[in-house]
Amino acid sequence: MTPPDRDAQLQMLRAMHEIRFFEDACHRLFATGSVRGTTHLCQGQEAVTVGTLHALRPEDQMTCTYRGHGAVLAKGVALDRSFGEILGKADGLCGGKGGSMHLTDVDKGALGSFAIVGGHLPVAVGVAFAARYRRTDELSVCFFGDGSTNIGAFHESLNLASIWKLPVLFVCENNLYGEYSPLHTTTPIEVLADRAAAYGMPGIRIDGNDVLGVHATVTEAAARARAGEGPTLIEMMTYRQKGHSRADPAAYRPDGELEAWLARDPIVLHERSLLADGVAQEQLDAIRAAAEEAVEAALERAQSWPDPDPETRLEHVYA
Amino acid sequence: MTPPDRDAQLQMLRAMHEIRFFEDACHRLFATGSVRGTTHLCQGQEAVTVGTLHALRPEDQMTCTYRGHGAVLAKGVALDRSFGEILGKADGLCGGKGGSMHLTDVDKGALGSFAIVGGHLPVAVGVAFAARYRRTDELSVCFFGDGSTNIGAFHESLNLASIWKLPVLFVCENNLYGEYSPLHTTTPIEVLADRAAAYGMPGIRIDGNDVLGVHATVTEAAARARAGEGPTLIEMMTYRQKGHSRADPAAYRPDGELEAWLARDPIVLHERSLLADGVAQEQLDAIRAAAEEAVEAALERAQSWPDPDPETRLEHVYA
Amino acid sequence: MTVVTYRQAITRGIADALAADEDVFLFGEDVARAGGAFKTTTGLWERFGDDRVMDTPISEQAIVGTAIGAAIRGLRPLAEVMFADFAAVCFDGIVNELAKYRYMTGGQVNCPVTIHMANGAGTGFAAQHSQPAENWFLNTPGLKVVVPATVTDAYALMRAAVEDDDPVLYFEHKGLFGMRGELPDVVEPVQLGVADLVREGDAVTVVATQQMRHRALSAADALAQEGIEVELIDPRTLVPFDHAAVRRSVEKTNRLVVVQEGSAGASWGGTLIAHVLQDGFELLDAPPRLISSDETPVPYAGVLEAAWLPSVERIAEEVRSIVRY
Amino acid sequence: MTVVTYRQAITRGIADALAADEDVFLFGEDVARAGGAFKTTTGLWERFGDDRVMDTPISEQAIVGTAIGAAIRGLRPLAEVMFADFAAVCFDGIVNELAKYRYMTGGQVNCPVTIHMANGAGTGFAAQHSQPAENWFLNTPGLKVVVPATVTDAYALMRAAVEDDDPVLYFEHKGLFGMRGELPDVVEPVQLGVADLVREGDAVTVVATQQMRHRALSAADALAQEGIEVELIDPRTLVPFDHAAVRRSVEKTNRLVVVQEGSAGASWGGTLIAHVLQDGFELLDAPPRLISSDETPVPYAGVLEAAWLPSVERIAEEVRSIVRY
Ligand SMILES: Cc1ncc(C[n+]2csc(CCOP(=O)(O)OP(=O)(O)O)c2C)c(N)n1
Ligand SMILES: Cc1ncc(C[n+]2csc(CCOP(=O)(O)OP(=O)(O)O)c2C)c(N)n1
Ligand SMILES: [Mg+2]
């Protein structure tokens, strides 16, 4: 198992920047009324999805949640069509039918963003089942939050995946909160990875803000899964720098918590490690600037797209 | 914690005999067409329910499954009205509306038998919640099978009970099978009690055919629960001497398995311990005969009762 | 008399229910410290404390089951299930346990459980957070179903639901949270099963709930300009249903239009039409009309969702065509 | 041509589906080694092996989700959910994920999932194992719903369901498992959405499914003795629904009776009546009639359950009263 080379590491930085700028833009768009309903942002959690998906292969399949912009982008989905979907445009990923909570690009292996807590975990099991059934080498990876480990579907999914030894990685993004409730008020144990034992499955807790650490752990778990040794539950400790959704100011945070986590911002940490590794500050700045530019250009394109024809609402119910 | 005295031990023997004779009668009644639909018998599992419920108080509250005749009788519910319900009689426990899978006698704290796997676990949590809310000393006990530990409601219930430290005992009757499937084909771990760790709850596996052992363990767990220290998961190893339901011949059992467990029949074991303790064989025989007589007399009474008036089907939907 | 929002009326209803009866408690995801995902429980935890108002894990099955267990032991649980769509994850608890418990036991228990949840489309939450979910529950005897459309009904039906000895599903409509209206200081109790005669008229009976009641009223106002006087009825509760009120009206107008959010299949609107036609076949001088949403999930984009919901214009047009039949 | 039971026809349908397409696999609780709780999958594990026929834990949410995940990756999962009542524990998977997945993604995926489950009352299984559960799903666009009543339909609709590119809920009726009938060696494919004209007549159109189809046919035979010729239609699939077939018949008979197991609220029968009356108001010379079960859960005792289900006598009497109207 070799760690990602310099180039790959820089790509991960670029990917994290793109997600960060994308989410910042969504925040603005929501505040100005261009996003309908709700939106759940993932600033601060970029290392989880980028570290994970950059450790996997393009043909691996990913499912995620309503807080899924980062996962979808890290899977290589186009920025403009993602914005387009969130803006409800005809050329959005789902033709405007899905919106912020349902970004999907099947061609890229971004199989779906699900808005019912726990709803996609059994789906991820089925995706892994199909891979095994067809004897492909594909793997299924599934992102979900800490709070989601309390719902029934979590239990059933990990159990079935384990007894069938399916190639699926369960990545729990532990950002300390489910909506507005700190984890310890709803969950009687501290280390969620320990729940894996109930399914005879390895469970690992790691720093989810260390993109290279994430990459390494996922690489190993993926190798196990592809070798037919079954699923792994990986709990990645991270932090949601914004509120839960919409305009939540996250007033429930204890003093100093946000600041402490901002000091461990995954982008900052990765830049620091690259600098220590000899990358020049200018190169880092250039990557950041390029990411920002790409995101802004994508947003402009998406904003210029037309609304869907109202009649298209009647399409796509049945095959 | 003192063990049950001689008298209490003899009462437990009597209770186990009654359940055994009751279930044997149900078996006959089903075979001859007097029981509609289905029936799930518990011969061989009597020590679980008797040991548990004789360690608790009359005011404690119990919920169980479709395989619940033993639990209901061990809670002190009348034999004749239980038969009456299974026979669909007007004076059955539920007026003939429930049948074999739904024996209920609220006055006795037999709060319900539930036919959806896992359906009653959250209900048991609510019963415990009410006890705590009202600051009573009552406890909620809930029986369910090994196979039921794979359903989502199990997970949610144990988690909530634990975070709220509610006075509830989760008694898993591990009879090695869920319907026709041996546990190891559906469950990736061996000791189900280990699942308690996922909820920060003590989990204990004990011999479920040793009625005094069951009694002792439950006594201890109940004391913890009443002291506000929260729930316990107790896995009781036992064996379903008959098929899953109806006329299932249980052909899927490995050779010798039934015989090995018959040698550890909970009634035989308890009689042996009583004998060793100086109780005379004649007294044991008398208890057995009295139980048999009581069951037969109850059955005769129940059989003599009228069918419900068809119009009563319209009652009891709303309060 | 104060002017409050529909959201505030719900909160006041819950608060007064908690104050009136110590056996009432409120629980659900983020209802305590956070005051609810829709801020319908703001301030209640501060006022009633940890013992009466509780946050739960994300475990709807456990929430519903806990409500049932507590109810059969004499309490009056008021559970929040946030978006009504999430009732799907605890559907078993609601339809197989809660609705049938009393019946299966031959009347040994009552289940005075109230579950309140945010219903309906129009606010851009897409397919999994926008369903008018009340129709899922109407083929399950044992449940009562309430669908308040006004500030006063939001309050009064909450009180009635909590005081009722049976399970009540209380659907508050997301599209109405910000609507303002007058709430009397002392609100007349409302009985479940009594419709509200919103507007009198002789040309056609229109029956509508929640968001559609308001659109139907706008349509009625427009039609009045043309001399078409609509009689508008809001049943307020779908179970029990005030069939007598609809019958009385149809006897007068001889025309029936039902306006509902959501698709037609197995819906309350279709049920109502079948009922009226069976019992009052000769009453109608024109075909009954069910105005409903498309047979699709709820789409996200503004233009799509707007087209999915019956509009004031569409309602007016269809009512007009029935009146002119 | 062989005489087989309805149960055996299901098994043969599944077997032929497995044989015809390697992408089809069967899974569920006790479907493999045990041959299914209702023995509808007997011998399939022995024939197709561990890779194609699998037992699962008692985890219906995982079953439905696994089917969805496998389907979007190109397989054709056939899942068993035993008693249809248990669909309540995986209701979210069915109505929020399966039904909407294609739509929410703007048509990026197909979900060719079939879920087969044992439906209905009359066999003494009491309230939690006897519901005609099809009505739970009819307000959820995206699902197809099939309700075979005969040996041939049990076979042919199973084949059609598995071959269909959309989610199909296949309800087999418990009361029909032992019914015998002729199954041709080569069964004509049946399209979803095409009704079966069971019996021709000119006096009244009766629409019924599953167990009620057979009772309605007995009632029709009895009424024929009195000179009342019933036209009996079995829609066979509730979604899509063959409205054209019912319309054609009502144009001839000018009378409509729907016979359904289960209560009236939000049911397919009520939906059908509303539909016919909206589009064919002038066609009817008598009120439509919905013959359904009581507004209660299903009771256990024989005399109670028998009274709960529409009987042949009751059907005959109500049809007679409509004809004489
Ligand atoms: C079944 C269900 N219940 C409740 C919700 C509402 N809800 C949306 S996000 C959320 C919190 C989830 O927390 P977590 O799993 O930690 O994920 P995070 O939002 O922190 O990424 C809740 C309760 C839902 N979408 N689905
Ligand atoms: C949700 C649900 N799924 C499936 C069933 C069918 N079923 C009835 S009993 C049973 C096996 C349960 O096994 P276990 O929990 O070990 O209890 P036991 O029957 O051995 O007492 C199953 C699958 C059900 N009743 N409910
Ligand atoms: Mg979280």
Ligand SMILES: [Mg+2]
């Ligand atoms: Mg078992």
